[in-house]
Each structure stands twice: as structure tokens, then as C-alpha cells.
Amino acid sequence: MAKFGLPSRGFLMAVASVSVLTACAIKQQVQSVSGLASDEICVIKTADVRAGFEEALAKSxxxxxxxxxxxxxxxxxxxxxTTVTYRANWRWDLALYMAFAEIRVFKAGQDSGSAVYDSTSGGGNMNKFIDADKKVAELTTALLPRR
Incomplete structure (x- = not known):
């Protein structure tokens, strides 16, 4: 029971829980590409990203x-x-996991779409431990129209 207008302990715990959950957010945003004229997509290699990422991207x-x-x-x-660029990085927290990925699509040199996965603010959120290949496939499917 609150005395003198102070919030109850339960209320404070609820506010603290909401604060922790919002601080552990994982964000994903996709701006889909439309109307690709070519059936070929060129992928520009990014030297400092794990080779497995480009393989998963090409497969997707x-x-x-x-x-x-x-x-x-x-x-x-x-x-x-049509050209694709990408960036990605991994972090260690109990296990190695993909913390960030960005895939950008350019048509005739113009930025035409992007997909971003960002768990860098994921902190204690256990959902950050994803299968990177499956996440790349999910992002690519949402980003590119099916031929």
C-alpha cells in the first residue's frame, strides 16, 4: 500500500521491467525493392564480413x-x-551471434531498397541468438521481388 503518494513496490517493478525490455530491443526494417528489370543481381564483396554471410546472401x-x-x-x-552491397558484424555473449546486418539494393546506381537487422541494443534479450543464414534468407525474401 502506498503511503504519502509514493508509488507501490509493484508499480515500480512493472516500470523497471518495461524499461529493461525496451532497452533490449531488436530492430528489423525492410524497404522492399520493386520492378527489377534484370534477372541478374551483382553482389559487391565486403572484405571484412565473414565469408558465410555472402554465401547465404547469394543462396537467398x-x-x-x-x-x-x-x-x-x-x-x-x-x-x-542491379547491385547489392552488405555489411554485417558478430558479437560474443555466451556464444558468437550476428548482431547487425544491412543489405542495400541499387538499381542503375540509385538506392532502391534496404533490409536491416539490428540486435546491438539487444542486451539481455535471448532472441539475439539467431541462425544467421535463416535471418539473411528472411531479409532477402522481404527485400527482393520473386521472379
């Missing part, structure tokens, strides 16, 4: 019905009609 793009051409790091986004 193929699953959407496209051919994939790998371009070396530093290639121009205008080298192909």
Missing part, C-alpha cells in the same frame, strides 16, 4: 529466382543494372 538471392554475379570489393554500384 538465387532462391528468389535471380542469377548472382560476385564482384570484388571496391567495385562500383553502377557496374551492373
Amino acid at each position: 538471392i538465387r532462391a528468389q529466382g535471380y542469377k548472382v554475379k560476385s564482384l570484388p570489393s571496391g567495385s562500383s554500384i553502377t557496374e551492373c543494372p
